[in-house]
Amino acid sequence: MAEVKYEIIKTVGVISEGSTGWKKELNLISWNDREPKYDLRDWSDNHSKMGKGVTFTHSELKALREILINMTDLD
Incomplete structure (x- = not known):
């Protein structure tokens, strides 16, 4: 299996942290x-290991933001 190369350009924010120290983060990669x-995915504390995740273009992330803003059943 080919090695995946990645560079975290910017950490936007941490959404949660599990008991193992892994963090669910939104990053620009x-x-x-x-x-x-x-x-958006889970990362080990030093970013050497990662879980499954999902990627978004800028326009897709803006569309997701609008969907979340308009959700009324989150309260």
Whole structure:
């Protein structure tokens, strides 16, 4: 299996932290030297290991923000 190359350009924020120290983070990441995308996934404390996640372009993240803002059943 080919190695995945990544560079965390910017940490946007930490959403939660598990009892093992892994954190669910929203980051701006360049995968395999490509254009950076927003990425939501679990990371080990030193970012050497990662869980499954999902990536978003800037426009997709803006659309998700609008969906979350308009959700009425979160309270």
